[in-house]
Amino acid sequence: MSAAASAPTPHSRPSGRDLDALESAHNKEFDVDSKRPLRVSIVTENFLPKIDGVTRTLAMLLEHLQAEGHEALVLGPSTPLTSYAGAEVVSTQGIPLMGVYRGLGLNFLRPRFIRKLREFDPDVCMFVDPIWLCAQTIPAIQFYFPDIPLISSYHTNLAMYATLFGFSWLTPVMWGLQRNLHSRCNYTYCPSPSTARMLGDQGFENVRLWPRGVDVELFRPEARDFGLRQAWGVEPQDLDADRPSPRVQALDARNSLSDDLPPLDLPPPYIAQPISSFSGTSPSKLAILYVGRVSWEKNLRLLIEAMRGLQEPDIASGRPACQLIFVGDGPGRGEAESLCAQYGLDALFLGFKKGQELAAAYASADVFAFPSFTETFGQVVSEAQASGLPVVGLKAEGVSDLVEHGKTGLLLDLNDLVAGPATAAERDSSTPRPVIPSDPHALLDPTSPTYPLAVSLYRDLLVSIALNHEHRRAMGSAAHLAASKRSWWGAMEQLCDGYRELAALKAERRAQRARKSDGLTLSRTSTIEFDVVCEDGSEKPAGDDDAIEASASASAPKRKRLLAFSRTPLAARSVAQGGTYNTLLPVKGDGQMIAYRLFEAFLLLVFISYTIHWVSHLEALSFLRI
Incomplete structure (x- = not known):
């Protein structure tokens, strides 16, 4: 047999196992x-x-x-x-x-x-x-x-x-x-x-x-500063000067829980600070703190209205005077200061604080008031809880996920503004009321008929937490425990x-794109050919193999390829033909690309012009904002 007959087939394809190996190596x-x-x-x-x-x-x-x-x-x-x-x-x-x-x-x-x-x-x-x-x-x-x-x-x-x-x-x-x-x-x-x-x-x-x-190393009950409380006017007689730290109560509560909680990386136990020796004559007050942007979309008008009358103590009920404190800044600060002065609240506006100053402000307060209903989470709520403060807020998005009513704070149920406070039968009913109304603004807008009721119910929550010292401390401890389990790293x-x-x-x-561009090397490409052979019916001559092969080659009719189907992707065929194929963008001619870019620039100019026109209208309508 000749050397030509024994040579390997030049167009042999890799087996399926070979293709699998190539794909596996390529995917790595x-x-x-x-x-x-x-x-x-x-x-x-x-x-x-x-x-x-x-x-x-x-x-x-x-x-x-x-x-x-x-x-x-x-x-x-x-x-x-x-x-x-x-x-x-x-x-x-x-x-x-x-x-x-x-x-x-x-x-x-x-x-x-x-x-x-x-x-x-x-x-x-x-x-x-x-x-x-x-x-x-x-x-x-x-x-x-x-x-x-x-x-x-x-x-x-x-x-x-x-x-x-x-x-x-x-x-x-x-x-x-x-x-x-x-x-x-x-x-x-x-x-x-x-x-x-x-x-x-x-x-x-x-x-x-x-x-x-929440950063429990920064926001913690131990940051309580009695000197800061004196500056606020809520000393000399701290209502709870001899109470144990919320952190100590939280540790005791954790030991009594039946469920397994993740380990807490807490700082060393709280060491009681000496009682202040301040000898002023002003009565003790309860520090009610708000931290956040001072802007009307935070629903601060509800808080200010609810605080009316609480700045003085109530001898009959034993409610102490309440001092309202704002930490933060924003476009509504001037109006908020004027409204507080109009109501004689003598509220303190401390401006923007951060770091240790902010931590001391949280821990030195007694209650955290947060009436916002536009929050998606309420980061300041979590920081206040880590500082050992119970929260008085609204049952709205974000806040309702952090505060459990009666356990870590008090929440105003906005459904009460429509249907009145839930009765015992309604609370036990298997068909609960809606969790959160779809449009809280309609209920809390100062022009809404439900607004006076909202102010009254929110004031009742503030009075309740100011009167019940034991419950307030228990909620602060539970709030600290809940916040201590929120890890920034895990989040x-x-x-x-x-x-x-x-x-x-x-x-x-x-x-996948690389496999397509690799053509025959990595894609399962096959070509199916249909050949038509015309034979004259004559038998093969006997003799030497080489002679037979030569004779057959000379006498065999020409094969005509009628059809050839290929599953090779377009990208692979383009590459195999020596061309290029852009898999990210459609192929365009130079003139078409220039036209495309000019059209894109035109759209951008139209977009900018309409933007400037829209902004001018917003400036003209700015007097409508609340």
């Missing part, structure tokens, strides 16, 4: 190890140095990512910061909303964002409270980087804020816009179960929980688990 290149560092890009509408619940949570997230060895890139509004916690910060300019909401603006996507994302190549991109800047960035990332999974976080009830600021016609528009933006992401994270239920009712999908933690790792899932999704997307 894109395999995501759950232990490897993550690369997370974050697009936010709001960032430091502005301080609020969103920016504080975002700062904690960046610090956690740095501590765990992950990398982050922040794209956001104008800021003097170029980095934070090891993360590069890239900012953009915007139009300030001076007449609507001071400190915020309409920010615009800049080309540098796309360049930075291309250089950073994130595993996942997160959008914090997407509404304006994120509305521009989400479609851009989906267009230029379709492999990158998207994740969003919901922090602010902007739809309710629209009603509070006098633009109730915008509420359904805001819900529709937020629902559209969050639906473009793989997951939407929110901070509390009640908020998750609210989002589900509004048609949001793929909602997950991202809880919040952040819950979000990072979502990052890891989506990082694996990105790796799989790239692996």
